[in-house]
Amino acid sequence: MKATSALDSGVDSWDGGGKEPLKASYGKMMMWFFILSDALTFSGFLTAYGLMRFKFSDTWPIADQVFNHFPFMHGDHPMYFVALMTFILIFSSVTMVLAVDAGHRQDKRKVTSYMFLTIIGGLIFLGSQAWEWKNFIGGNMGAIQMHDGKIIQFVNADGKQIALTSFAKTGHSTRINHEKGNGIWFSSGEALPEVSLAQVLDGFNADNSLSIRIEKLDPATGDKIVLARAEAERFLAESKRVVYGANLKVNEYGNTQFADFFFFITGFHGFHVLSGIIINIIIFINVLLGTYEKRKSYEMVEKVALYWHFVDLVWVFVFTFFYLI
Amino acid sequence: MGICFHILLLNIKNKKMTAHAHESHTGRIWKVFGILSLITIIEVFFGIWKPEFLMSPWLSPFEGGFFGAIGNFLLGIFIYIKPLNFFFIALTVVKAYYIVWFFMHMSDETKGLRRAVVWTSVFLIIYLTALLLIEGSYVGDAISPYVKWDY
Numbered sequence: 513m514k515a516t517s518a519l520d521s522g523v524d525s526w527d528g529g530g531k532e533p534l535k536a537s538y539g540k541m542m543m544w545f546f547i548l549s550d551a552l553t554f555s556g557f558l559t560a561y562g563l564m565r566f567k568f569s570d571t572w573p574i575a576d577q578v579f580n581h582f583p584f585m586h587g588d589h590p591m592y593f594v595a596l597m598t599f600i601l602i603f604s605s606v607t608m609v610l611a612v613d614a615g616h617r618q619d620k621r622k623v624t625s626y627m628f629l630t631i632i633g634g635l636i637f638l639g640s641q642a643w644e645w646k647n648f649i650g651g652n653m654g655a656i657q658m659h660d661g662k663i664i665q666f667v668n669a670d671g672k673q674i675a676l677t678s679f680a681k682t683g684h685s686t687r688i689n690h691e692k693g694n695g696i697w698f699s700s701g702e703a704l705p706e707v708s709l710a711q712v713l714d715g716f717n718a719d720n721s722l723s724i725r726i727e728k729l730d731p732a733t734g735d736k737i738v739l740a741r742a743e744a745e746r747f748l749a750e751s752k753r754v755v756y757g758a759n760l761k762v763n764e765y766g767n768t769q770f771a772d773f774f775f776f777i778t779g780f781h782g783f784h785v786l787s788g789i790i791i792n793i794i795i796f797i798n799v800l801l802g803t804y805e806k807r808k809s810y811e812m813v814e815k816v817a818l819y820w821h822f823v824d825l826v827w828v829f830v831f832t833f834f835y836l837i
Numbered sequence: 838m839g840i841c842f843h844i845l846l847l848n849i850k851n852k853k854m855t856a857h858a859h860e861s862h863t864g865r866i867w868k869v870f871g872i873l874s875l876i877t878i879i880e881v882f883f884g885i886w887k888p889e890f891l892m893s894p895w896l897s898p899f900e901g902g903f904f905g906a907i908g909n910f911l912l913g914i915f916i917y918i919k920p921l922n923f924f925f926i927a928l929t930v931v932k933a934y935y936i937v938w939f940f941m942h943m944s945d946e947t948k949g950l951r952r953a954v955v956w957t958s959v960f961l962i963i964y965l966t967a968l969l970l971i972e973g974s975y976v977g978d979a980i981s982p983y984v985k986w987d988y
Contacts, residue, residue: 534950541950548954555962559969566973571980576884595881599874606870607941613862659984728986732891746988814942819942825933832929836884837922 519673537800543815544626547822549785557780560831562771571727574736575835577673581647594835596686597640598827601785604633605824615810620799623813625795630820641782648774651757654705655764656712658750662727663766666712669721671738676754679722681714682705694709705754712754727766774834781830784823791816869939876928883921891921 534541541743565572576590583593595685611626616760654676656664668674689704721824739747755764758771765771804810896915899905899960909916914923938944943951 534947534953536946544946544950544954548958551958551962555958555965557941559962561968563969563973563976566970567977567980569974569977571984591881591884594857595877598877602870602873602877605940606866608862608868612942613866617861694844726986750988773982818941822935824940825936828929828932828936832880832925836880836925 515688523803525743537811539815540811543818544697547818548821551826554777554780555830557773557777558829561777561833564767564769564773568769570729570731571767572729573673573770574734577736578765578770579644580652581644581834583643591638591835593644597637597644598831600633600637601824601827604630604637605821607633608820612810612814612817614814615804618805618808618810620805623799623810624796627792627799627813630700631792631796632787634785634792634820638782638789641757641778641785642698643773645775645778649757649759651755651764653764655746655755656706656709656751657753657755657762658747659752660750661768662766663746663755664751665725665736667715667725667738667766671725672721673725676707676712679715679719680711681718682707682711693747704754707754708753709751709754713748713751716748777830777834781823781826784826788816788820788823791819793797844936869935872935874931876932880925883924887921890920891924895920907967920936 520746532538538545551645551662575750579594580588581593582589607626610632611623614622614626620750621731652675653665653673656667656676666674666676666679691828693705720741723741725738725745726747728737729735730737755762757764758774759773760768760775763771798804798812804812894916896912898916899908899912937955943955
């Protein structure tokens with residue numbers, strides 16, 4: 513390293529890497545400051561989410577009612593899947609720090625296997641994230657949007673949410689989804705929902721035990737308010753269309769801002785995980801090639817580990833603010 | 838529970854002082870993993886259980902001029918947010934501490950680097966959060982009376 517230094521002035525300055533102010537190498541310190549700036553970016557997103565949440569605190573969707581899927585299980589299972597994702601990411605952090613630890617002891621075989629496990633953990637996490645997105649975009653029970661944009665969900669006599677398909681009167685009209693093959697002038701359009709608005713309203717009118725749940729929260733219980741039948745009918749007179757799932761324009765679960773921030777923040781985090789995996793793979797190949805063995809220092813593994821732990825750190829906060837609170 | 842963590846933490850610190858360079862820290866890593874897992878399990882457990890006594894603020898805002906304002910400021914975490922949410926945020930910060938200190942090895946960096954990174958982020962984030970949440974709740978209070986809920 514000294515050879516690259518033009519002049520050793522003997523003062524504390526970066527002279528081509530020979531000096532190490534704060535006893536940290538240039539690369540490691542820059543990784544720390546990159547992480548600092550990235551942490552501030554994420555805190556910008558999360559506090560913006562907080563602003564929207566405080567702004568709509570009387571109508572914000574309840575996370576337990578949104579993220580309640582678990583693979584190969586039916587029914588209502590809030591929290592478990594995201595807890596599993598958190599464990600996967602924490603565990604991949606553990607294998608990463610074990611790789612760093614093995615690097616300190618110049619143990620190439622262990623660095624290789626631990627880094628491999630880290631990459632696998634990251635891929636499993638990304639897959640879980642994709643599955644979570646799929647469920648969120650696809651929707652669950654379905655809802656109705658009113659003319660002024662409010663979302664109405666349907667409940668049975670016990671106050672439990674029910675799917676639109678479970679009560680809608682189907683079969684009295686033929687609706688054909690417009691596809692490329694059946695029209696000369698094809699312009700792409702939205703796919704038809706499983707049931708039409710008219711079918712949902714007919715089904716609702718036919719069953720007197722049903723009612724609706726509106727976005728507004730009951731301040732006493734913190735749950736969404738379930739309306740009495742007569743009032744529900746007045747709300748439904750204003751209904752506009754059937755909504756399935758969430759996207760950037762409409763959200764079956766309530767406020768569209770919830771979906772926007774979910775896509776944006778978990779998407780940005782997922783992009784970090786993806787880039788972390790790619791960087792990990794590059795460093796992993798270098799470990800295999802023996803680059804760091806020749807260099808007699810596994811510091812590159814430490815630097816990429818810093819980034820990987822940061823991704824885990826961000827997820828800890830996303831987990832708290834999106835799912836727990 | 839706080840005491841419990843503290844004892845574990847002291848253990849870790851003592852170990853660090855006696856550790857030599859290039860010695861394996863595998864034991865410490867698994868211990869930190871245990872702590873992080875335990876906290877996550879506690880969070881999930883409380884997230885599902887949602888006990889009644891943690892679901893609404895323990896104190897109501899103080900009235901009355903200067904001292905009321907001071908009281909609301911100092912005891913704000915018991916007045917304006919649910920104890921459960923405060924509990925979750927506190928546990929999250931504990932988790933963040935363990936990740937940064939023992940996985941990212943911040944405890945091995947010099948005091949200058951540590952403060953440059955940690956203090957900068959902590960103070961800026963607290964400032965940003967305070968501004969945005971105050972603004973958000975103000976806008977919420979201002980617009981919610983104009984949202985129609987009777988048809």
